[in-house]
Amino acid sequence: MLYDVVIAGAGPVGLFLSCELAQAGCSVLVLEQAGSADSPLKRLPFGLRGLNTPTLEALDRRGLLDAVAAAQVLKPDKGAPPPGTAHWLAQPRALGGHFAGIPFALDEVDQTRWNWRLPTPVGTQMAVELQALERVLAERASALGVCIERGRAVEAVQAGETEVVIETAGGAVRGRWLVGCDGGRSTVRKQCGFSFVGTDPEFTGHSLLVELEDPSVLTPGRQNTAQGMCNFNPPGVLALADFDGGAGHRTHLDLDAAQALLRRVSGCDATITALHLHSTWTDGARQASAYHKGRVLLAGDAAHVHSPLGGQGLNLGIGDAMNLGWKLAAVARGKADEALLDSYQAERHPVGAKVLDWSRAQVALMRPGAGSRALAAIMADLAGTRDGATYLAERIWGVSQRLDLAGEHPLVGRSAPDFRLADGRRLGELLRTGQGALLVFDRASSLSQFAQRWLPPIACAANTGDAASGLGAVLVRPDGIVAWACGAGADMSGIDSVLASWPGSTR
Missing domain, CATH: 3.40.30.120 (Glutaredoxin)
Structure with missing residues:
Protein backbone atom coordinates (compact mmCIF):
# COMPACT_ATOMS: atom_id res chain seq x y z
CA MET A 1 0.00 0.00 0.00
CA LEU A 2 1.17 3.51 -0.79
CA TYR A 3 0.33 5.77 2.17
CA ASP A 4 -0.11 9.49 1.75
CA VAL A 5 2.18 10.06 4.73
CA VAL A 6 4.41 7.78 6.78
CA ILE A 7 5.46 9.11 10.19
CA ALA A 8 8.48 7.72 12.04
CA GLY A 9 7.88 7.94 15.78
CA ALA A 10 4.77 7.45 17.92
CA GLY A 11 5.59 10.03 20.56
CA PRO A 12 3.27 13.00 21.18
CA VAL A 13 4.52 14.89 18.12
CA GLY A 14 4.13 12.00 15.70
CA LEU A 15 0.73 11.06 17.10
CA PHE A 16 -0.60 14.62 17.06
CA LEU A 17 0.61 15.09 13.48
CA SER A 18 -1.03 11.83 12.44
CA CYS A 19 -4.35 13.09 13.80
CA GLU A 20 -4.03 16.34 11.85
CA LEU A 21 -3.35 14.49 8.62
CA ALA A 22 -6.00 11.81 9.06
CA GLN A 23 -8.67 14.36 9.95
CA ALA A 24 -7.92 16.07 6.64
CA GLY A 25 -8.46 12.81 4.74
CA CYS A 26 -4.90 11.48 4.38
CA SER A 27 -3.95 7.82 4.79
CA VAL A 28 -1.32 7.68 7.54
CA LEU A 29 1.04 5.02 8.86
CA VAL A 30 3.00 5.58 12.08
CA LEU A 31 6.09 3.45 12.67
CA GLU A 32 7.42 3.18 16.23
CA GLN A 33 10.64 1.52 17.32
CA ALA A 34 9.45 0.58 20.82
CA GLY A 35 7.33 -2.51 21.03
CA SER A 36 5.11 -1.09 23.77
CA ALA A 37 3.70 2.33 24.58
CA ASP A 38 4.33 1.66 28.27
CA SER A 39 7.59 2.87 29.85
CA PRO A 40 8.56 3.79 33.42
CA LEU A 41 10.27 6.89 32.02
CA LYS A 42 6.90 8.08 30.68
CA ARG A 43 5.19 7.69 34.07
CA LEU A 44 5.64 9.80 37.18
CA PRO A 45 7.97 11.05 38.41
CA PHE A 46 10.17 11.17 35.29
CA GLY A 47 7.22 11.40 32.92
CA LEU A 48 6.05 14.77 34.23
CA ARG A 49 5.58 17.26 31.39
CA GLY A 50 4.37 20.85 31.37
CA LEU A 51 2.06 21.99 28.57
CA ASN A 52 2.14 25.67 27.67
CA THR A 53 -0.51 27.93 26.15
CA PRO A 54 0.01 27.17 22.43
CA THR A 55 -0.14 23.43 23.16
CA LEU A 56 -3.29 23.77 25.26
CA GLU A 57 -4.87 25.90 22.52
CA ALA A 58 -3.96 23.26 19.93
CA LEU A 59 -5.58 20.54 22.04
CA ASP A 60 -8.69 22.67 22.54
CA ARG A 61 -8.93 23.47 18.83
CA ARG A 62 -8.99 19.75 18.08
CA GLY A 63 -11.37 18.74 20.87
CA LEU A 64 -8.69 16.92 22.89
CA LEU A 65 -8.26 19.25 25.84
CA ASP A 66 -10.91 17.74 28.11
CA ALA A 67 -9.43 14.25 27.81
CA VAL A 68 -5.91 15.54 28.53
CA ALA A 69 -7.12 17.70 31.42
CA ALA A 70 -8.77 14.68 33.01
CA ALA A 71 -5.31 13.11 33.31
CA GLN A 72 -3.44 16.19 34.52
CA VAL A 73 -1.08 15.70 37.45
CA LEU A 74 -1.98 18.74 39.54
CA LYS A 75 -5.71 19.45 39.42
CA PRO A 76 -6.80 22.86 40.73
CA ASP A 77 -9.06 21.29 43.37
CA LYS A 78 -6.73 18.51 44.50
CA GLY A 79 -4.16 20.45 46.53
CA ALA A 80 -0.51 19.37 46.60
CA PRO A 81 1.03 17.40 43.73
CA PRO A 82 1.82 13.70 44.11
CA PRO A 83 5.06 12.80 45.96
CA GLY A 84 8.13 12.97 43.77
CA THR A 85 6.85 15.58 41.33
CA ALA A 86 8.65 18.86 40.79
CA HIS A 87 9.48 20.49 44.12
CA TRP A 88 8.67 24.00 42.90
CA LEU A 89 5.03 22.94 42.34
CA ALA A 90 4.60 22.44 46.08
CA GLN A 91 5.64 25.93 47.19
CA PRO A 92 3.30 27.83 49.55
CA ARG A 93 3.01 30.72 47.07
CA ALA A 94 1.57 29.85 43.67
CA LEU A 95 4.37 29.88 41.13
CA GLY A 96 4.12 30.51 37.41
CA GLY A 97 7.27 28.64 36.42
CA HIS A 98 11.02 28.95 36.64
CA PHE A 99 14.10 29.94 34.67
CA ALA A 100 17.16 27.80 35.48
CA GLY A 101 15.48 26.97 38.78
CA ILE A 102 14.75 30.63 39.58
CA PRO A 103 10.99 30.80 40.22
CA PHE A 104 8.57 33.61 39.55
CA ALA A 105 5.28 34.12 41.37
CA LEU A 106 2.00 33.67 39.57
CA ASP A 107 0.46 36.74 41.21
CA GLU A 108 3.27 38.93 39.85
CA VAL A 109 2.33 38.15 36.25
CA ASP A 110 0.36 41.00 34.67
CA GLN A 111 -1.89 39.27 32.17
CA THR A 112 -3.74 42.51 31.39
CA ARG A 113 -0.81 43.43 29.12
CA TRP A 114 -1.81 40.70 26.69
CA ASN A 115 -4.67 42.62 25.14
CA TRP A 116 -4.87 40.20 22.21
CA ARG A 117 -6.04 37.40 24.54
CA LEU A 118 -9.69 36.87 25.48
CA PRO A 119 -11.31 34.92 28.33
CA THR A 120 -11.14 31.22 27.48
CA PRO A 121 -11.37 27.82 29.17
CA VAL A 122 -7.82 27.21 27.95
CA GLY A 123 -5.29 27.85 30.71
CA THR A 124 -1.71 29.04 30.44
CA GLN A 125 -0.05 25.83 31.66
CA MET A 126 -0.85 22.27 32.75
CA ALA A 127 1.20 19.44 34.22
CA VAL A 128 0.53 16.01 32.69
CA GLU A 129 2.03 12.54 32.63
CA LEU A 130 3.64 11.82 29.27
CA GLN A 131 2.17 8.33 29.04
CA ALA A 132 -1.34 9.66 29.69
CA LEU A 133 -0.92 12.31 26.99
CA GLU A 134 0.28 9.73 24.48
CA ARG A 135 -2.65 7.47 25.32
CA VAL A 136 -5.17 10.24 24.54
CA LEU A 137 -3.45 11.05 21.24
CA ALA A 138 -3.12 7.39 20.23
CA GLU A 139 -6.82 6.77 20.89
CA ARG A 140 -7.77 9.75 18.72
CA ALA A 141 -5.37 8.67 15.96
CA SER A 142 -6.80 5.15 15.91
CA ALA A 143 -10.35 6.49 15.84
CA LEU A 144 -9.42 8.55 12.76
CA GLY A 145 -8.06 5.48 10.96
CA VAL A 146 -4.34 5.99 11.54
CA CYS A 147 -2.37 2.73 11.43
CA ILE A 148 0.13 2.58 14.31
CA GLU A 149 2.71 -0.22 14.11
CA ARG A 150 4.96 -0.66 17.13
CA GLY A 151 8.20 -2.61 17.19
CA ARG A 152 9.05 -1.40 13.66
CA ALA A 153 12.17 0.72 13.72
CA VAL A 154 13.17 2.65 10.62
CA GLU A 155 16.41 1.15 9.31
CA ALA A 156 16.91 2.85 5.96
CA VAL A 157 15.22 5.46 3.80
CA GLN A 158 15.21 5.81 0.03
CA ALA A 159 13.62 9.09 -1.03
CA GLY A 160 12.59 9.41 -4.67
CA GLU A 161 10.86 12.10 -6.67
CA THR A 162 7.34 10.78 -6.17
CA GLU A 163 7.53 8.54 -3.09
CA VAL A 164 9.69 7.40 -0.17
CA VAL A 165 10.58 3.78 0.59
CA ILE A 166 11.19 3.07 4.26
CA GLU A 167 12.99 -0.14 5.21
CA THR A 168 12.07 -1.70 8.56
CA ALA A 169 12.70 -5.02 10.28
CA GLY A 170 9.20 -6.05 9.25
CA GLY A 171 9.72 -5.17 5.60
CA ALA A 172 9.53 -2.09 3.42
CA VAL A 173 6.69 0.42 3.43
CA ARG A 174 5.96 3.19 0.94
CA GLY A 175 4.66 6.70 1.39
CA ARG A 176 4.25 9.74 -0.77
CA TRP A 177 5.70 11.74 2.12
CA LEU A 178 7.79 10.85 5.18
CA VAL A 179 7.98 12.85 8.39
CA GLY A 180 10.70 12.09 10.92
CA CYS A 181 9.34 12.48 14.45
CA ASP A 182 11.79 9.89 15.75
CA GLY A 183 13.65 11.90 18.36
CA GLY A 184 17.03 13.49 18.86
CA ARG A 185 18.91 10.53 17.37
CA SER A 186 16.56 10.48 14.37
CA THR A 187 17.32 7.77 11.84
CA VAL A 188 15.25 9.65 9.27
CA ARG A 189 17.35 12.77 9.70
CA LYS A 190 20.62 10.86 9.40
CA GLN A 191 19.51 8.68 6.49
CA CYS A 192 18.30 11.65 4.48
CA GLY A 193 21.38 13.80 5.03
CA PHE A 194 19.90 16.69 7.00
CA SER A 195 22.59 18.83 8.63
CA PHE A 196 22.26 19.13 12.42
CA VAL A 197 24.27 21.99 13.85
CA GLY A 198 24.60 23.70 17.19
CA THR A 199 26.55 23.61 20.44
CA ASP A 200 28.10 20.69 22.32
CA PRO A 201 26.96 19.77 25.84
CA GLU A 202 28.50 21.23 28.97
CA PHE A 203 26.91 18.83 31.43
CA THR A 204 25.28 15.44 31.79
CA GLY A 205 21.86 15.43 33.42
CA HIS A 206 20.98 12.38 35.51
CA SER A 207 17.45 11.47 36.61
CA LEU A 208 17.43 8.88 39.38
CA LEU A 209 14.80 7.09 41.43
CA VAL A 210 16.53 5.79 44.57
CA GLU A 211 16.14 4.82 48.19
CA LEU A 212 18.30 6.76 50.62
CA GLU A 213 19.58 5.59 53.97
CA ASP A 214 18.95 9.05 55.42
CA PRO A 215 17.02 11.46 53.15
CA SER A 216 17.53 14.30 55.63
CA VAL A 217 21.17 14.52 54.51
CA LEU A 218 19.97 16.23 51.33
CA THR A 219 18.12 19.56 51.19
CA PRO A 220 14.82 19.35 49.29
CA GLY A 221 14.61 21.45 46.16
CA ARG A 222 17.26 22.73 43.82
CA GLN A 223 20.78 23.46 45.07
CA ASN A 224 23.66 24.84 43.03
CA THR A 225 26.94 23.17 43.94
CA ALA A 226 30.63 23.33 43.12
CA GLN A 227 30.15 20.55 40.54
CA GLY A 228 26.78 21.50 39.10
CA MET A 229 23.26 21.17 40.44
CA CYS A 230 21.34 18.80 42.71
CA ASN A 231 17.53 18.81 42.73
CA PHE A 232 16.06 16.55 45.41
CA ASN A 233 12.35 15.73 45.58
CA PRO A 234 11.75 13.52 48.64
CA PRO A 235 11.69 10.70 49.28
CA GLY A 236 13.98 9.53 46.47
CA VAL A 237 13.74 11.46 43.21
CA LEU A 238 16.96 13.14 42.11
CA ALA A 239 17.93 15.32 39.17
CA LEU A 240 21.66 15.99 38.93
CA ALA A 241 23.61 18.19 36.53
CA ASP A 242 27.24 17.09 36.37
CA PHE A 243 29.37 19.57 34.41
CA ASP A 244 31.49 16.89 32.76
CA GLY A 245 31.10 18.03 29.14
CA GLY A 246 28.44 15.38 28.56
CA ALA A 247 30.82 12.47 29.17
CA GLY A 248 28.35 10.61 31.36
CA HIS A 249 25.51 10.53 28.82
CA ARG A 250 24.12 7.05 28.12
CA THR A 251 26.55 5.37 30.51
CA HIS A 252 25.51 2.48 32.72
CA LEU A 253 25.22 3.43 36.36
CA ASP A 254 25.20 0.80 39.10
CA LEU A 255 24.46 1.53 42.74
CA ASP A 256 28.06 2.30 43.69
CA ALA A 257 28.55 4.61 40.72
CA ALA A 258 25.25 6.37 41.45
CA GLN A 259 26.28 6.98 45.04
CA ALA A 260 29.67 8.35 43.99
CA LEU A 261 27.94 10.63 41.47
CA LEU A 262 25.47 11.91 44.05
CA ARG A 263 28.17 12.63 46.61
CA ARG A 264 30.37 14.41 44.08
CA VAL A 265 27.61 16.62 42.66
CA SER A 266 25.70 17.33 45.89
CA GLY A 267 28.75 17.64 48.14
CA CYS A 268 26.83 15.67 50.79
CA ASP A 269 27.69 12.31 52.35
CA ALA A 270 24.48 10.66 51.13
CA THR A 271 24.10 6.88 51.00
CA ILE A 272 21.97 5.17 48.34
CA THR A 273 20.59 1.80 49.45
CA ALA A 274 18.69 0.98 46.24
CA LEU A 275 18.73 2.28 42.65
CA HIS A 276 15.41 1.70 40.86
CA LEU A 277 15.65 3.81 37.73
CA HIS A 278 18.21 5.95 35.94
CA SER A 279 18.31 7.96 32.72
CA THR A 280 20.61 10.61 31.31
CA TRP A 281 20.38 13.68 29.10
CA THR A 282 22.58 16.63 28.17
CA ASP A 283 22.32 20.32 27.35
CA GLY A 284 23.60 19.84 23.79
CA ALA A 285 21.60 22.22 21.59
CA ARG A 286 21.33 21.39 17.89
CA GLN A 287 18.91 22.21 15.11
CA ALA A 288 18.40 20.94 11.60
CA SER A 289 19.41 23.60 9.09
CA ALA A 290 16.38 22.62 7.02
CA TYR A 291 13.12 21.01 8.15
CA HIS A 292 12.12 20.01 4.60
CA LYS A 293 14.14 18.14 1.99
CA GLY A 294 12.35 16.72 -1.02
CA ARG A 295 9.60 14.42 0.21
CA VAL A 296 10.99 14.18 3.73
CA LEU A 297 10.26 16.53 6.63
CA LEU A 298 11.33 16.72 10.26
CA ALA A 299 9.38 17.69 13.38
CA GLY A 300 9.93 17.63 17.13
CA ASP A 301 13.24 16.44 18.56
CA ALA A 302 14.26 15.11 15.15
CA ALA A 303 14.45 18.76 14.06
CA HIS A 304 15.84 20.28 17.26
CA VAL A 305 17.30 19.10 20.56
CA HIS A 306 18.20 20.99 23.72
CA SER A 307 18.20 20.44 27.45
CA PRO A 308 14.80 19.80 29.06
CA LEU A 309 15.26 22.85 31.30
CA GLY A 310 11.98 24.71 31.50
CA GLY A 311 10.01 21.99 29.70
CA GLN A 312 10.00 23.63 26.26
CA GLY A 313 10.77 20.60 24.06
CA LEU A 314 7.38 18.86 23.98
CA ASN A 315 5.57 22.14 23.39
CA LEU A 316 7.95 23.09 20.60
CA GLY A 317 7.27 19.75 18.89
CA ILE A 318 3.49 20.02 19.19
CA GLY A 319 3.78 23.48 17.64
CA ASP A 320 5.68 21.94 14.72
CA ALA A 321 2.94 19.35 14.21
CA MET A 322 0.12 21.93 14.40
CA ASN A 323 1.89 24.13 11.85
CA LEU A 324 2.83 21.32 9.48
CA GLY A 325 -0.31 19.20 9.62
CA TRP A 326 -2.76 21.31 7.62
CA LYS A 327 -0.08 22.31 5.11
CA LEU A 328 1.14 18.79 4.38
CA ALA A 329 -2.44 17.53 4.19
CA ALA A 330 -3.32 20.22 1.64
CA VAL A 331 -0.28 19.34 -0.48
CA ALA A 332 -0.81 15.57 -0.18
CA ARG A 333 -4.45 15.90 -1.25
CA GLY A 334 -3.64 18.16 -4.19
CA LYS A 335 -5.25 21.25 -2.66
CA ALA A 336 -2.03 23.28 -2.57
CA ASP A 337 1.30 23.49 -4.33
CA GLU A 338 4.37 21.99 -2.64
CA ALA A 339 5.66 25.54 -2.16
CA LEU A 340 3.29 25.79 0.81
CA LEU A 341 5.67 23.51 2.73
CA ASP A 342 8.37 26.17 2.50
CA SER A 343 6.38 28.20 5.00
CA TYR A 344 6.76 25.40 7.57
CA GLN A 345 10.52 25.91 7.57
CA ALA A 346 10.21 29.70 7.45
CA GLU A 347 7.77 29.86 10.38
CA ARG A 348 8.99 27.13 12.72
CA HIS A 349 12.79 27.32 12.38
CA PRO A 350 13.01 30.77 14.05
CA VAL A 351 10.77 29.57 16.90
CA GLY A 352 13.06 26.59 17.45
CA ALA A 353 16.18 28.77 17.38
CA LYS A 354 14.74 31.00 20.11
CA VAL A 355 13.98 28.01 22.34
CA LEU A 356 17.54 26.69 21.90
CA ASP A 357 18.93 30.06 22.98
CA TRP A 358 16.50 30.09 25.91
CA SER A 359 17.96 26.76 26.97
CA ARG A 360 21.55 27.93 26.53
CA ALA A 361 20.86 31.00 28.68
CA GLN A 362 19.67 28.80 31.53
CA VAL A 363 22.82 26.69 31.31
CA ALA A 364 24.90 29.87 31.64
CA LEU A 365 23.21 30.54 35.00
CA MET A 366 23.84 26.97 36.18
CA ARG A 367 27.58 26.80 35.53
CA PRO A 368 29.65 26.38 38.69
CA GLY A 369 31.50 29.55 39.59
CA ALA A 370 31.14 32.93 41.25
CA GLY A 371 30.20 34.69 38.01
CA SER A 372 27.21 32.45 37.35
CA ARG A 373 26.05 32.70 40.98
CA ALA A 374 26.20 36.49 40.80
CA LEU A 375 24.29 36.54 37.52
CA ALA A 376 21.68 34.15 38.94
CA ALA A 377 21.18 36.42 41.95
CA ILE A 378 20.48 39.38 39.66
CA MET A 379 18.10 37.22 37.61
CA ALA A 380 16.26 36.23 40.81
CA ASP A 381 15.78 39.90 41.68
CA LEU A 382 14.36 40.57 38.22
CA ALA A 383 12.07 37.53 38.43
CA GLY A 384 10.65 39.00 41.64
CA THR A 385 9.42 42.12 39.87
CA ARG A 386 6.16 42.49 37.99
CA ASP A 387 7.91 43.29 34.72
CA GLY A 388 10.35 40.41 35.13
CA ALA A 389 7.72 37.85 36.07
CA THR A 390 5.50 38.95 33.18
CA TYR A 391 8.36 38.66 30.69
CA LEU A 392 9.29 35.18 31.92
CA ALA A 393 5.66 34.09 31.77
CA GLU A 394 5.32 35.38 28.20
CA ARG A 395 8.27 33.28 27.09
CA ILE A 396 7.70 30.14 29.18
CA TRP A 397 3.94 30.00 28.69
CA GLY A 398 4.34 30.78 24.98
CA VAL A 399 1.82 33.61 24.91
CA SER A 400 4.25 36.00 23.19
CA GLN A 401 4.84 33.75 20.15
CA ARG A 402 4.20 35.57 16.90
CA LEU A 403 5.01 34.39 13.40
CA ASP A 404 6.55 36.82 10.93
CA LEU A 405 3.66 36.98 8.45
CA ALA A 406 2.89 39.73 5.96
CA GLY A 407 0.42 42.20 7.36
CA GLU A 408 0.42 45.35 9.45
CA HIS A 409 -2.38 44.54 11.89
CA PRO A 410 -1.03 43.62 15.37
CA LEU A 411 -3.05 40.38 15.41
CA VAL A 412 -1.43 38.98 12.27
CA GLY A 413 0.90 36.10 13.10
CA ARG A 414 -0.53 35.63 16.59
CA SER A 415 -2.72 32.89 17.93
CA ALA A 416 -6.29 34.07 17.35
CA PRO A 417 -8.24 35.33 20.35
CA ASP A 418 -10.97 32.91 21.39
CA PHE A 419 -13.81 34.99 19.99
CA ARG A 420 -17.39 34.18 20.99
CA LEU A 421 -19.56 33.74 17.89
CA ALA A 422 -23.13 34.85 17.37
CA ASP A 423 -24.37 31.25 17.64
CA GLY A 424 -22.76 30.82 21.06
CA ARG A 425 -19.73 28.82 19.98
CA ARG A 426 -16.15 29.82 20.65
Missing part, protein backbone atom coordinates in the same frame (compact mmCIF):
# COMPACT_ATOMS: atom_id res chain seq x y z
CA LEU A 427 -13.59 30.12 17.86
CA GLY A 428 -11.77 27.15 19.40
CA GLU A 429 -14.85 25.03 18.77
CA LEU A 430 -15.22 26.30 15.19
CA LEU A 431 -11.69 25.14 14.37
CA ARG A 432 -12.18 21.54 15.50
CA THR A 433 -12.82 20.23 12.00
CA GLY A 434 -9.42 21.46 10.88
CA GLN A 435 -10.85 24.27 8.78
CA GLY A 436 -9.79 27.87 8.72
CA ALA A 437 -12.30 30.58 9.62
CA LEU A 438 -13.27 34.03 8.42
CA LEU A 439 -14.87 36.12 11.16
CA VAL A 440 -16.58 39.37 10.17
CA PHE A 441 -17.25 41.79 13.02
CA ASP A 442 -18.13 44.90 11.01
CA ARG A 443 -21.89 44.81 10.47
CA ALA A 444 -21.45 47.07 7.46
CA SER A 445 -19.72 44.22 5.61
CA SER A 446 -21.66 41.45 3.92
CA LEU A 447 -20.47 38.06 5.10
CA SER A 448 -22.22 36.29 2.25
CA GLN A 449 -20.15 38.00 -0.43
CA PHE A 450 -17.07 36.30 0.98
CA ALA A 451 -18.72 32.96 1.75
CA GLN A 452 -19.62 32.50 -1.90
CA ARG A 453 -16.11 33.06 -3.19
CA TRP A 454 -14.15 30.21 -1.64
CA LEU A 455 -14.48 26.51 -1.17
CA PRO A 456 -13.82 24.93 2.24
CA PRO A 457 -11.62 24.85 4.30
CA ILE A 458 -12.83 28.34 5.19
CA ALA A 459 -15.82 28.50 7.50
CA CYS A 460 -17.56 31.87 7.64
CA ALA A 461 -19.26 33.04 10.79
CA ALA A 462 -20.76 36.22 12.16
CA ASN A 463 -19.71 37.53 15.55
CA THR A 464 -21.56 39.26 18.35
CA GLY A 465 -18.88 41.90 18.46
CA ASP A 466 -18.10 41.19 22.11
CA ALA A 467 -14.47 42.02 22.92
CA ALA A 468 -13.89 42.76 19.24
CA SER A 469 -13.97 46.54 19.45
CA GLY A 470 -12.12 48.10 16.56
CA LEU A 471 -11.98 44.93 14.46
CA GLY A 472 -13.56 44.61 11.05
CA ALA A 473 -12.68 41.03 10.12
CA VAL A 474 -10.16 38.30 10.94
CA LEU A 475 -9.00 35.40 8.77
CA VAL A 476 -7.79 32.48 10.88
CA ARG A 477 -5.71 29.58 9.54
CA PRO A 478 -6.57 25.96 10.42
CA ASP A 479 -3.83 26.03 13.08
CA GLY A 480 -5.44 29.01 14.79
CA ILE A 481 -2.95 31.63 13.60
CA VAL A 482 -4.32 34.94 12.33
CA ALA A 483 -3.40 35.18 8.64
CA TRP A 484 -5.05 38.55 8.00
CA ALA A 485 -7.03 41.14 9.94
CA CYS A 486 -8.45 44.62 9.40
CA GLY A 487 -9.95 47.32 11.54
CA ALA A 488 -13.62 48.31 11.63
CA GLY A 489 -14.67 50.16 8.52
CA ALA A 490 -11.50 49.22 6.65
CA ASP A 491 -11.50 48.05 3.05
CA MET A 492 -11.53 44.23 3.10
CA SER A 493 -9.93 43.92 -0.32
CA GLY A 494 -6.58 43.32 1.35
CA ILE A 495 -7.71 39.81 2.11
CA ASP A 496 -7.56 38.89 -1.59
CA SER A 497 -3.78 38.50 -1.73
CA VAL A 498 -3.84 36.14 1.25
CA LEU A 499 -6.65 34.02 -0.12
CA ALA A 500 -5.13 33.80 -3.59
CA SER A 501 -2.78 31.10 -2.30
CA TRP A 502 -5.16 29.59 0.25
CA PRO A 503 -5.52 25.80 -0.11
CA GLY A 504 -8.70 24.97 -2.00
CA SER A 505 -9.34 28.51 -3.17
CA THR A 506 -11.31 28.86 -6.41
CA ARG A 507 -9.94 32.33 -7.04
